[in-house]
Structure formats: structure tokens, C-alpha cells
Amino acid sequence: MSQLVDLRNEIDLIDNTILELLNKRMGVVKRVGELKHTTNQPIYRPERERDILNRLKLLNKGLLSESAIDAIFLEIFAVSRNLERVENVAYLGPEGSFTHQAAESRFGANSEYLSMKSISAVFKTLESKRAKFGVLPIENSSDGIVGETLDLLGESDLKIVAELQMPIHHSLGTTCQHLSEIKKIYSKDIAFGQCRNFLSDYNLENVELIPIESTAKAAKMASIEPNSAAICSSIAAKLFNLPVLFNNIEDNTNNTTRFVIISDFKTEKSGNDKTSILAKITDKPGGLVEFLKDFQDLKINLTKIESRPAKDSKTFNYWFYIDFIGHVDDENVKMVLEKHKNDIKWLGSYLQNV
Numbered sequence: 001m002s003q004l005v006d007l008r009n010e011i012d013l014i015d016n017t018i019l020e021l022l023n024k025r026m027g028v029v030k031r032v033g034e035l036k037h038t039t040n041q042p043i044y045r046p047e048r049e050r051d052i053l054n055r056l057k058l059l060n061k062g063l064l065s066e067s068a069i070d071a072i073f074l075e076i077f078a079v080s081r082n083l084e085r086v087e088n089v090a091y092l093g094p095e096g097s098f099t100h101q102a103a104e105s106r107f108g109a110n111s112e113y114l115s116m117k118s119i120s121a122v123f124k125t126l127e128s129k130r131a132k133f134g135v136l137p138i139e140n141s142s143d144g145i146v147g148e149t150l151d152l153l154g155e156s157d158l159k160i161v162a163e164l165q166m167p168i169h170h171s172l173g174t175t176c177q178h179l180s181e182i183k184k185i186y187s188k189d190i191a192f193g194q195c196r197n198f199l200s201d202y203n204l205e206n207v208e209l210i211p212i213e214s215t216a217k218a219a220k221m222a223s224i225e226p227n228s229a230a231i232c233s234s235i236a237a238k239l240f241n242l243p244v245l246f247n248n249i250e251d252n253t254n255n256t257t258r259f260v261i262i263s264d265f266k267t268e269k270s271g272n273d274k275t276s277i278l279a280k281i282t283d284k285p286g287g288l289v290e291f292l293k294d295f296q297d298l299k300i301n302l303t304k305i306e307s308r309p310a311k312d313s314k315t316f317n318y319w320f321y322i323d324f325i326g327h328v329d330d331e332n333v334k335m336v337l338e339k340h341k342n343d344i345k346w347l348g349s350y351l352q353n354v
Contacts, residue, residue: 043132047269099136107133133161154308161263166257168194186217215236219239306320
């Protein structure tokens with residue numbers, strides 16, 4: 001017993017030292033925030049956070065895994081940002097949604113969050129200065145591009161300042177003890193499609209499927225309604241004290257959503273950047289090939305190209321959403337954007353896969 005007491009005392013002393021060092025770090029952070037405030041510099045610098053995490057992982061010689069380092073220091077970063085300046089984060093969906101989960105993974109549990117019912121509401125909240133950052137889905141590996149996010153980026157002066165990719169795992173939550181007791185299942189329509197094989201394999205295809213606006217609301221409904229269930233995230237189930245019968249019920253185990261963080265500032269170069277644009281291509285034979293050749297000639301690597309209907313133009317039939325490697329301040333990127341300045345809307349340059 002005395003050995004256990006000694007070990008606990010040792011832990012207490014280490015915790016005291018950690019607290020002292022964290023407070024010392026926050027003192028330096030506060031001075032940095034004061035300097036940034038005088039020059040109106042952005043508080044959120046994903047490239048700086050990435051560099052810190054990479055450096056710490058290289059220094060790590062102990063038992064902490066890389067994911068543990070990420071979890072601990074991302075929360076420290078979030079507390080630091082709030083100390084520098086409290087800035088709201090708007091996100092699509094209710095508390096417990098996948099977008100909320102994505103937002104917390106970057107801004108921490110202690111940030112101030114605003115839940116928005118629509119993508120357009122997130123944009124309006126940032127444009128009215130009620131929030132500094134917005135977190136939105138832009139692409140899913142199973143269901144493709146989120147058109148509304150792209151369309152509103154094309155209309156707004158807000159820019160993409162960061163991206164993150166998050167695996168999307170669905171759970172079946174219910175207060176029922178057995179599957180045979182379930183008479184209805186709540187979820188978002190897209191989630192039903194992503195779990196079609198599970199519903200069939202477990203003889204649930206004849207149960208009433210009720211689509212609602214979010215998987216988080218589905219969890220809430222199933223938590224209070226007898227003989228019901230929800231396809232939702234494990235976080236939403238936990239939030240509403242909904243027991244989970246099965247985890248990871250999605251058909252595609254590699255189902256991933258790409259989220260973007262939007263704001264009103266331009267990010268600095270990090271050396272590992274991606275740029276997103278919308279481009280208008282003249283409707284003529286070879287028009288797209290001519291446009292893309294300029295990127296090839298300047299050795300710019302395109303990572304994505306997808307067409308979008310040009311709703312407000314009689315001259316052009318399509319906008320093309322394009323991602324490529326590089327930053328808007330790179331010389332070769334400057335050249336191609338300048339050449340096509342009347343045909344390109346720059347959506348942002350940002351650190352890849354934060």
C-alpha cells in the first residue's frame with residue numbers, strides 16, 4: 001500500500017509541475033494575443049499548430065501515441081485561442097452532429113459554439129460578425145460534393161482557411177432490448193442510404209424509416225420514444241443517454257467527410273498548401289483543355305475538378321470547382337490566376353488535411 005501511495009504522490013507532484021508550466025505557457029500566449037490584436041492578425045493559425053504537433057511527435061520518446069499528443073495539445077491550443085480572444089464558431093447542425101464533432105476536434109471543447117440549421121445560416125452568421133469561424137461539410141466519399149457549400153463560397157467573400165477529413169461512423173441506438181421491438185428508425189435520409197446493407201442484413205428493411213434533419217435529432221427522438229431507434233453518431237447517442245446496440249453499421253467502412261473551416265482572413269503560406277477555386281470555362285470545343293493546360297505548363301498539380309451549373313450566367317454553362325497544390329502567393333499560382341483573373345473566383349488557400 002505504501003508503494004501505491006508513493007506513486008500517487010509522485011503523480012501529484014508531476015501534475016503540479018504541468019499546471020505551473022501550462023500557466024506559464026498561457027502567460028506567453030496572452031502577450032502574443034495582445035500583439036496580434038494591435039495588428040488585427042488572425043488567432044487561428046492551423047499551419048503553426050501543425051508545426052508544433054509535428055515537432056512534439058519527433059521529440060516524443062515516451063508512452064504517448066501520436067493521437068494522444070494531438071488530443072492533448074489541440075485542447076491546449078483551443079484554450080490558448082480563447083485566452084487570446086474569445087471568438088465564436090458556427091457550425092451546421094445541432095449539438096452532437098458530425099459537423100459539431102469536426103468543429104470540436106479543431107477548436108476544442110471550451111470554445112463558444114453556435115449551432116446553425118442551414119449552410120446559408122453559417123455564412124450569414126460570419127458575414128454579420130456574430131462568429132469568426134464556420135465549419136461546414138464540403139465533400140463526402142460516398143455521396144460526393146456538397147453543392148450548397150460550394151455555391152455559397154462562390155457568392156461570398158469568406159474564404160476557406162483550413163480543411164479536415166473525418167471518418168463517419170454510424171451507430172444504431174435504441175432503448176429497446178431486442179431488434180424485434182423496433183417499429184421505427186429515425187435518421188437523416190443520407191444516413192439511411194449509407195447503412196442500407198445493415199438494415200437488410202438485420203431484417204430491418206420493413207421497419208418504418210423516418211427521415212429528419214439530423215442524426216443528432218434522431219438520437220434525441222429515439223431516446224424518448226418507445227419502440228424506436230436512431231441511426232446516429234456514438235457522440236449523439238452519448239449526449240442523449242441513448243444505449244447503442246451496434247457501432248460502425250455503415251456499408252462503407254472508409255466513409256469519410258471532408259470539412260472546411262471558413263473565415264474572413266487570408267492564411268499565410270505553410271509549404272504544404274492547397275488552393276480551391278471556381279472557374280468559368282467558355283462553352284467551346286477544347287475550352288476546358290486550354291484552361292487546364294496553363295496549370296500543366298506551370299507545373300501545378302490538380303487534385304480535384306468537378307463541374308457545377310452556372311445558374312446566373314448566359315455566357316457560361318458551368319463553373320468548375322478545382323483543388324490544386326499550392327498557395328495563392330506562390331509565383332506559379334499567381335501567374336495562372338492573373339491570366340484568368342476574370343474567369344476565376346479564389347475560394348482560399350490553406351494547409352492540407354489539418
